[in-house]
Amino acid sequence: MNSIAPEQLAIARQTIDAFYASRSWTPFDFQREAWRAYLAGESGLIHAPTGMGKSYAAWLGPVMEWIAEYPEPAEWARLPAPPLLVLWITPLRALATDTTAALQSVVNSLGLPWTVEKRTGDTSATLKARQRTRPPTALVTTPESLSLLLSYAESAALFRHLRCVVVDEWHELLGSKRGVQTELALARLRRWRPDLRVWGLSATLGNLEEALAVLMGAAPSTGARLIAGDVQKEIRIETLIPDDIERFPWAGHLGVKLLPRVVEAVQEARSTLIFTNTRAQTELWFQALIEAHPAFAGEIALHHGSLDSSLRAEIEDRLRDGRLRCVVCTSSLDLGVDFSPVDQVIQIGSPKGVARLMQRAGRSGHQPGAVSRILCVPTHAFELIEFAAARQAIEERMIEARTPLRKPLDVLAQHLVTVALGEGFVPEELFDEVRTTYAYADLTDEEWRWALGFVSDGGRALHAYPQYNKLKPENGRYRPANRQIAQFHRMSIGAITSDGMLKVSYLKGGSLGSIEESFIARLRPGDRFIFAGRALELVMVKEMTAYVRRASGADGAVPHWMGSRMPLSSQLAGAVRVQLAAARDGRFASPELAAVRPLLALQERWSRLPAPGELLIESTKSRDGYHLFVFPLAGRLVHEGLSALVAYRMAQEAPRTISAFATDYGFELLSPTPFALTEADWRRLLRVEHLLEDVLACINATELARRQFRDIARVAGLIFAGHPGSRKSARQLQASSGLIFDVLAQYDPENLLLDQARREVLQQQLELTRLEATLTALAHQEIIQIETKRLTPFAFPIWAERIRTQVSSEDWSARMERMALELARVADRDGRRRPRK
Secondary structure, X not given: OOOOOHHHHHHHHHHHHHHHHOOOOOOOHHHHHHHHHHHOOOEEEEEOOOOOOHHHHHXXXXXXXXXXXXXXXXXXXXXXXXXOOEEEEOOOHHHHHHHHHHHHHHHHHHOOOOOEEEEOXXXXXXXXXXXXXOOOOEEEEOHHHHHXXXXXXXXHHHOOOOOEEEEOOHHHHOOOHHHHHHHHHHXXXXXXXXXXXXXXXXXXXXXXXXXXXXXXXXXXXXXXXXXXXXXXXXXXXXXOOOOOHHHOOOOOOOOHHHHHHHHHHHHHOOOEEEEOOOHHHHHHHHHHHHHHOHHHOOOEEEEOOOEOHHHHHHHHHHHHOOOOOEEEEOXXXXXOOOOOOOXXXXXXXXXXXXXXXXXXXXXXXXOOOOOEEEEEEOOOOOHHHHHHHHHHHHHOOOOOOOOOOOOOXXXXXXXXXXXXXXXXXXXXXXXXXXXXXXXXXXXXHHHHHHHHHHHHHOHHHHOOOHHHOOEEEEOOEEEEOOHHHHHHHHHHOOOOOOOOEEEEEEOOOOEXXXXXXXXXXXXXXXXXXXXXXXXXXXXXXXXXXXXXXXXXXXXXXXXXXXXXXXXXXXXXXXXXXXXHHHHHOXXXXXXHHHHOHHHHHHXXXXXXXXXXXXXXXXXXXXXXXXXXXXXXXXXXXXXXHHHHHHHHHHHHHOOOOOEEEEOOOOEEEEEOOOOOOOHHHHHHHOOOOOHHHHHHHHOOHHHHHHHHHHHHHHHHOOOOOEEOOEEXXXXXXXXXXXXXXXXXXXXXXXXXHHHHHHHHHHHHHOOHHHHHHHHHHHOOOEEEEEEOOOOOOOHHHHHHHHHHOOOOHHHHHHHHHXXXXXXXXXXXXXXXXXXXX
16 A cells, blocks of 8 residues: 555545535444444455445445545546555445445545445446456456456456455355355456455454455455454344144245235335245245235335346335335345334244345344344244344354365366466466465375376366367476367356256246246146246247247146255254253243234143253154154254265165155154164164264265256366356256266276365265264264154154155145144143142
């Protein structure tokens, strides 16, 4: 940073103070601290509640610095727009639009000669080309677009004046391959600009020190600053309590039993965001609201990531300027877009995580001093407990951490080609640069040589194929082997992976968005389905597009999106155990826990409420066979691995047929023959020893790794996803990657991408670390086995979810209602027979 006289800095501070005063604002202490740190040449992480001014804390530092250098406002009009000074990285395209507008509004208010532009996948090719030669003063972009900029020969010159990088919503990138992609890009920028200042913005994050370390990589000599906004953001969490808990569903996912009260809440507020956890749930709730209150037509909309970008932008604009009363949405509106008119947020179903509930609550009252309100709507009775647990966890600041990734070699391989396309690289220099990142700090010489060889000739198994000979050394500097390599690579840059999607378009023109190929594959021409809030009829599928027409009526199948299962976080699962312990002790302090008291009393009567340090196991018999219900309360993914592990170990000891199913609260084992297990048997089945070997044996590890390899192969550039507008189908990509997987497994078994696929399966799909921690904890718990005459309130949701996978949604709903009513009648009779004390 250039030396600036104190009197010039004083003028800059006065200008910013006047800017705040003109809006009747006062800067928070954390904002002033961030400005001082920036002007002192420091980098860091700013952590504060949603809507408290983190963006201004990061943005006004560079603005203040420039004003101090040019302290005469009368001269600004004669100055040309400065070159690229600030790079603002955001995880979402939609967020880029609003961020650009927010930064530009400050520039306009101060009368600065700055230009602010965005660069995302939605930016026109003409503007992108112009930005490479005449960049704006501040550029708002995504990790993918930044990597694409780094792939051009003029990239070093483009960033030669860069002073500051702001990474917005860092908690959303941390722990993902896009976050690692950002780390590598920052390392490249720091190499060109050693005095570069990097600031991250974050909210709702549990591991702040680690998040700062990841962002800084090899921290500059001036160190790094963690600035926590101590401003207390008031969050009011209220829950819709069912009038009759005994008649409220014990299992389910829609929550429409409380639809009339949700309609009332929407009517009473000026504007509302209704958050759901899945895109299918968004579509269903939107339809339910329209059917329940037809006057909402035109006043409400829906928003999720599969809708066409133009539809999403239109909805965001209408919400922003107050033309919409309500939007039903998914996490597509979670992040920091400032919809100031929103005064109410409604959460349908359990948020499954503490940070997620805080983030969504912050969408209302999204300004300093305003109260954030969220109304929670349970879809079944046990979610009342989760809402109470989430409120307590927020009060106690029990927020989830994001675990950073280590050494994803597919991202590294992509980065090597990106840098080679730019100015090329000398291996020794780039190795040192890459090791300055947190993700690759312990990258070994052997791993580096493997990565370099992989992008140069494809490795041992693929060297004979020209498309894998991507780089070649020229005078010690690696460059692309040919122009076609550069063309294909630039179309493939990025670390976002998803299942195969089909575009949904009207037969006469007009795009609605994208939908999973696996859903459309089940439909025939003439079948109806609900999408984008419309009843549609499938006409035909051609060239990765599902052509549709409007259908009469409002019924039809609802698309499912893979990955929609949202497991309970470890923090929220722990908080649920605390709530159950309080109920067992007779403490029902929250309205949610008081409401569910009759159901917990029934659980206690028919079985038991597990105390801290107890593992409850229920056994019962039905027409389906013999059931074991085990309740570790550790979350769905852990229970899926645990149920498969226990079933495998049982079958190893004595051949038998066992099926397993898991939910967030526990898992079910079902067999046609009785179980007869002692405590010693359970200790043996739940042992930690030989965990990895048994997990790999009880699942189809090879097939899971082969499917995981598809995403790795795409990121690493082994397969080409297709040209824009003619993307390959998921089936085609899986076939291509599966073939490469088999070739590598046979001819290059030591290939490090194969090892990465196995590691990702264990850690991401099976959560092996959390599974091991759960088994370790269970080893010290008392095992309580209870034989029950019928399904208990705890067991019913697990049974119900298993049945859901076997029948259609209509059959499932009817069967669940009949079963729940029968259990309620049994509970009534049982209650009447109990002697009064």
